[in-house]
Amino acid sequence: MNYDRFLNPSIAAVPPSGIRRFFDLASSMKDAISLGVGEPDFRTPYHIRNAAINSLIDGETQYTPNRGILSLRREISRYLSGRFSVEYDPETEILVTVGASEAIDVALRAMIRPGDEVLVPEPSYVSYSPSVIFAGGTPVGVVTREEDDFRLKPEYVEAAVTERTRVLILPYPNNPTGGIMERDDLAALIPVIEKHNLMVVSDEIYCELIYGGREHVSFASLPGMLPRTITVNGFSKAFAMTGWRVGYACGPKEIISVMNKIHQYGIMCAPRMGQVAAEEALRLGRENGYEDVLMMRESYDRRRRLMVESFRSMGLHCFEPYGAFYVFPSVRSTGLSSEDFCARLLKEKSVAAVPGNAFGPSGEGNIRCCYATAVDKLTVALDRIADFVRELKEQA
Amino acid sequence: MTKLESALLDLLKEDCRLPLEKLAVMTGATLEEVAGTIEDLEKRRVILRYAPVINWDLTDRERVEAMIEVKVTPQRDMGFDAVASRIYRFDEVRSVYLMSGSYDLLVLVEARTLRELAAFVSAKLSTLELVTGTATSFILKRYKEEGVVFERGDSDHRLVISP
Numbered sequence: 001m002n003y004d005r006f007l008n009p010s011i012a013a014v015p016p017s018g019i020r021r022f023f024d025l026a027s028s029m030k031d032a033i034s035l036g037v038g039e040p041d042f043r044t045p046y047h048i049r050n051a052a053i054n055s056l057i058d059g060e061t062q063y064t065p066n067r068g069i070l071s072l073r074r075e076i077s078r079y080l081s082g083r084f085s086v087e088y089d090p091e092t093e094i095l096v097t098v099g100a101s102e103a104i105d106v107a108l109r110a111m112i113r114p115g116d117e118v119l120v121p122e123p124s125y126v127s128y129s130p131s132v133i134f135a136g137g138t139p140v141g142v143v144t145r146e147e148d149d150f151r152l153k154p155e156y157v158e159a160a161v162t163e164r165t166r167v168l169i170l171p172y173p174n175n176p177t178g179g180i181m182e183r184d185d186l187a188a189l190i191p192v193i194e195k196h197n198l199m200v201v202s203d204e205i206y207c208e209l210i211y212g213g214r215e216h217v218s219f220a221s222l223p224g225m226l227p228r229t230i231t232v233n234g235f236s237k238a239f240a241m242t243g244w245r246v247g248y249a250c251g252p253k254e255i256i257s258v259m260n261k262i263h264q265y266g267i268m269c270a271p272r273m274g275q276v277a278a279e280e281a282l283r284l285g286r287e288n289g290y291e292d293v294l295m296m297r298e299s300y301d302r303r304r305r306l307m308v309e310s311f312r313s314m315g316l317h318c319f320e321p322y323g324a325f326y327v328f329p330s331v332r333s334t335g336l337s338s339e340d341f342c343a344r345l346l347k348e349k350s351v352a353a354v355p356g357n358a359f360g361p362s363g364e365g366n367i368r369c370c371y372a373t374a375v376d377k378l379t380v381a382l383d384r385i386a387d388f389v390r391e392l393k394e395q396a
Numbered sequence: 397m398t399k400l401e402s403a404l405l406d407l408l409k410e411d412c413r414l415p416l417e418k419l420a421v422m423t424g425a426t427l428e429e430v431a432g433t434i435e436d437l438e439k440r441r442v443i444l445r446y447a448p449v450i451n452w453d454l455t456d457r458e459r460v461e462a463m464i465e466v467k468v469t470p471q472r473d474m475g476f477d478a479v480a481s482r483i484y485r486f487d488e489v490r491s492v493y494l495m496s497g498s499y500d501l502l503v504l505v506e507a508r509t510l511r512e513l514a515a516f517v518s519a520k521l522s523t524l525e526l527v528t529g530t531a532t533s534f535i536l537k538r539y540k541e542e543g544v545v546f547e548r549g550d551s552d553h554r555l556v557i558s559p
Contacts, residue, residue, distance in 0.1 A: 017559060019557050019558070019559050022557050023555070023556065023557040023558075026556040026557050027556055027557075032556065034554075034556040034557065036556055036557035036558070037554045037555065037556065037557070037558055038557075038558040038559050039554055039558060041552070041554070125559060126559040127559065175559075298403075299406075302403065302407065302422035302423065303422070305421050305422050305423075305424060306418060306421050306422045309421040310421075352556055352557060354557060358559075374410075375407070375410060375411060375414070375422075376410070376411050379411075379414075379418070
């Protein structure tokens with residue numbers, strides 16, 4: 001049967017994630033070391049898992065309010081206030097979602113009208129542009145450059161704005177580059193945002209994974225930006241809770257309530273056990289100074305240094321990432337495209353990395369390597385990459 | 397303990413074969429600082445030995461291990477230390493711990509055969525004048541040691557590639 005008649009052409013036309021091909025390839029190789037993962041190698045801390053276990057034992061298996069359990073929303077409010085100086089009312093300005101991904105999706109669907117343009121910095125996480133298309137909008141890539149440390153510059157935003165532009169996505173700390181935006185970088189965007197009357201979706205899912213004495217600045221904490229920002233965050237990266245699927249969006253109550261409309265009809269609520277676990281993560285974190293998060297961050301930081309140093313000693317240009325858990329070295333000097341480099345690296349050395357162009361055309365020439373993997377495996381993977389690069393140079 | 401010492405201990409505990417250069421990169425310290433700190437940790441006997449975790453069950457070496465709960469009479473002025481030192485001097489003894497609870501010392505013993513181990517308990521350990529009682533439990537199977545699970549099988553449940 002031909003299903004063309006039943007498929008929405010604008011959705012059918014969205015290409016599948018560029019990561020898919022590598023996923024299939026890498027999955028077929030049993031002993032490959034994967035630097036292609038996008039999640040922590042820690043398990044969710046035990047006390048968090050235990051809170052969910054106890055809640056299940058107690059039979060807490062029902063729906064929660066659409067916006068999420070109120071005590072969780074209160075913890076989120078306290079967390080954002082205490083940690084990043086942004087104030088949100090737990091009753092009206094916070095929506096608990098199924099991961100940060102849902103938060104991004106409903107934020108865009110709530111705000112975008114057909115034909116509206118959304119500025120998506122590149123390279124960035126693979127689902128922003130498809131989500132814009134699914135919401136009926138048009139994604140417009142805004143290139144970020146390695147020479148700017150992959151920071152978003154106001155002049156590039158200005159150049160991409162048209163009268164149809166409504167929303168700017170701000171994906172920092174950034175996947176895949178590891179780039180961050182410091183206070184001055186963010187402040188520099190304010191004039192262009194105000195001039196063109198834009199809303200910002202600030203995806204801060206990696207906000208706790210920031211290194212080198214840098215500090216995460218929440219965009220909504222900048223003067224005048226609270227009413228213009230949907231802050232998206234979640235528990236996956238900071239608390240090693242990817243599979244729990246709990247995230248949240250915070251913003252002006254007028255927009256959150258429309259987002260909640262989509263969420264309540266489409267999803268109902270995030271899973272209760274996930275919400276219970278998330279509340280425990282924040283509650284205990286508040287009491288013990290986010291001990292688990294700090295421990296994980298310190299461990300990532302050691303591996304981050306090892307990665308950067310190793311790629312540099314292979315003669316590859318490697319920008320120093322101050323956020324997330326990825327390095328994004330350039331493989332241009334090898335003469336191979338990102339995809340060829342990754343395909344051959346996987347085939348010849350059994351190491352999986354993700355080609356940079358999976359994160360937008362401007363990622364071409366780089367590869368994403370995740371360092372959320374045990375040091376002994378990382379060391380072997382890095383040795384193999386070094387061999388591979390050496391062999392390529394000898395052949396050249 | 398300094399931050400560097402703490403970081404080095406964490407890293408060496410995971411993999412004591414990490415070269416100094418890598419340790420320096422990962423901790424952000426210089427090669428000299430790392431080498432000096434490790435030497436100092438060794439001198440102060442914070443680091444005692446660099447040893448692998450071995451799964452002897454996969455080798456053909458015969459080996460019996462037991463944990464022995466030992467009750468002793470503490471000595472005046474010496475407490476348990478004197479009798480503990482008498483016990484840890486035996487080659488068969490791998491570890492000795494002073495315990496709280498219903499017995500005093502926990503002694504981990506290793507021998508080639510059951511017979512050897514029995515001889516150790518009956519001839520050497522029980523006959524020490526300050527030992528008032530022993531209870532020997534043999535180790536049947538080891539599941540996890542030093543944080544390492546013996547069973548093969550990848551505990552990494554993550555997708556190999558994810559966005």
